[in-house]
Amino acid sequence: MRPMASTAFELKGKAVFVAGHRGMVGSALMRRLAREQADLLTVSRSEVDLRDQAAVNAWFAAKRPQAVFLAAAKVGGIVANNTLRAEFLYDNLAISANVIQAAHANGCEKLMFFGSSCIYPRLAPQPLREDSMLTGPLEPTNEPYAIAKIAGIKMAEAYRSQYGADFISVMPTNLYGPGDNYHPEYSHVVAALIRRFHEAKVSGAADVVVWGTGKPRREFLYVDDLADACIHLMKTYSSPELVNIGTGEDITIAEFARVVAATVGYRGEISFDTSRPDGTPRKLLDVGRLAKLGWRATTSLEDGIKLAYQAYLNETKQAAE
Numbered sequence: 001m002r003p004m005a006s007t008a009f010e011l012k013g014k015a016v017f018v019a020g021h022r023g024m025v026g027s028a029l030m031r032r033l034a035r036e037q038a039d040l041l042t043v044s045r046s047e048v049d050l051r052d053q054a055a056v057n058a059w060f061a062a063k064r065p066q067a068v069f070l071a072a073a074k075v076g077g078i079v080a081n082n083t084l085r086a087e088f089l090y091d092n093l094a095i096s097a098n099v100i101q102a103a104h105a106n107g108c109e110k111l112m113f114f115g116s117s118c119i120y121p122r123l124a125p126q127p128l129r130e131d132s133m134l135t136g137p138l139e140p141t142n143e144p145y146a147i148a149k150i151a152g153i154k155m156a157e158a159y160r161s162q163y164g165a166d167f168i169s170v171m172p173t174n175l176y177g178p179g180d181n182y183h184p185e186y187s188h189v190v191a192a193l194i195r196r197f198h199e200a201k202v203s204g205a206a207d208v209v210v211w212g213t214g215k216p217r218r219e220f221l222y223v224d225d226l227a228d229a230c231i232h233l234m235k236t237y238s239s240p241e242l243v244n245i246g247t248g249e250d251i252t253i254a255e256f257a258r259v260v261a262a263t264v265g266y267r268g269e270i271s272f273d274t275s276r277p278d279g280t281p282r283k284l285l286d287v288g289r290l291a292k293l294g295w296r297a298t299t300s301l302e303d304g305i306k307l308a309y310q311a312y313l314n315e316t317k318q319a320a321e
C-alpha cells in the first residue's frame with residue numbers, strides 16, 4: 001500500500017461549498033464548519049438540481065468554491081434502496097459526476113466525497129477494511145446505490161491520478177442524529193426505531209414490532225462526530241485511499257432496540273417481524289486507519305441516542321407548528 005500522505009489544508013478564509021447542506025450530514029458539517037471561519041457556500045435544490053449538469057457547471061463557474069464537501073445524495077433505508085432502484089442509480093451517478101467534474105474544471109483545491117459502509121461486499125471479512133471494496137458481490141437490496149457510490153469514489157481517485165486533484169473519499173458507517181429522516185417506510189433503522197418507540201409510548205401500545213430477526217450487528221455513529229472527523233481529514237489527509245469513519249464497535253439490532261426503548265421511555269414488549277429482510281448480517285468498520293490519522297469518536301451510543309431523541313422531539317414539534 002502507498003504511504004498515506006498528510007498535508008495541511010487550511011479551511012479558514014476559504015470558499016467552502018457544502019453540497020446537500022440541508023441533509024443530515026450536510027447540516028452537521030455546517031454546524032461544525034461554523035467554527036472554521038470559512039466562507040460557507042450553499043445552494044438549494046430548487047435553485048440548482050445537482051443532477052442538472054448545465055446548472056451545476058454554471059453555479060461552479062460563478063461561485064468558484066475552493067473546497068467542496070459532496071454530501072448531497074439520494075439516500076434511504078432498505079425499502080427505499082430496493083424499490084427506487086433506478087432513482088438511486090441515476091441520481092447518485094449524476095450528482096457525483098456533475099459535482100466532481102465541475103469542481104475540477106473550476107479550480108477547486110480540495111473535495112471530499114462521501115461513500116458509505118453499505119457499499120462494501122455483502123460478505124466481506126469483518127471488521128470491514130478499506131481495501132475490501134470491490135472484492136465480492138454486493139448486498140442485492142442496495143446494489144444500485146453501491147454501484148453509483150463506488151463510481152463516485154473511483155472518479156475522485158481518477159481525478160487525483162490523472163489531474164493531480166486533491167480529492168479524497170470517506171466511508172461513514174450508519175449515522176444518526178439531528179436532521180435524520182423519520183419517514184415510516186423510507187427511514188434508516190435508528191430514526192425508524194426512535195419514531196416507533198416514541199409513538200408507542202404516546203399511544204400506550206403494548207408491543208413494538210422491529211423489522212427482521214434482531215440478530216444483525218450494526219455500528220452507529222453520531223452525525224456530529226462524523227462532521228468532526230470530516231473536518232479533521234479535510235485539513236490533514238491527502239491520499240487516494242478511502243478512510244472508514246465509525247466507532248469501531250457494533251451491537252445487535254435487538255440490543256440496540258432496547259437502548260432506544262429505554263431512552264424514549266417505552267416500557268412495553270419488543271417483538272421481531274422475521275418476514276422483513278435483515279440485510280447484511282454484520283457491518284462493522286475497521287477504524288484503524290482513522291485512528292492512525294489521529295481521530296476517534298467521542299459520543300457514546302447512550303448519549304448520542306439521548307441527543308437524537310431530543311432532536312426528534314424538536315423536529316417533530318417544529319413540523320407540527
Ligand SMILES: NC(=O)c1ccc[n+]([C@@H]2O[C@H](COP(=O)([O-])OP(=O)(O)OC[C@H]3O[C@@H](n4cnc5c(N)ncnc54)[C@H](OP(=O)(O)O)[C@@H]3O)[C@@H](O)[C@H]2O)c1
Binds near residue numbers: 176
Ligand atoms: N445517513 C447515513 O447513515 C449515511 C451513512 C453513510 C454515508 N452517508 C452518506 O452521506 C451523504 C449524505 O447523507 P445524508 O444522510 O445526509 O442524506 P440526506 O439527509 O438525505 O441529505 C441528502 C441531501 O442531498 C440533497 N440532494 C439530494 N438529491 C439532490 C439533487 N438532485 N440536487 C440537489 N440536492 C440534492 C438533499 O436535498 P434536499 O434537502 O432538497 O432533499 C439533501 O440535502 C450521502 O452521500 C450518504 O451516502 C450517509
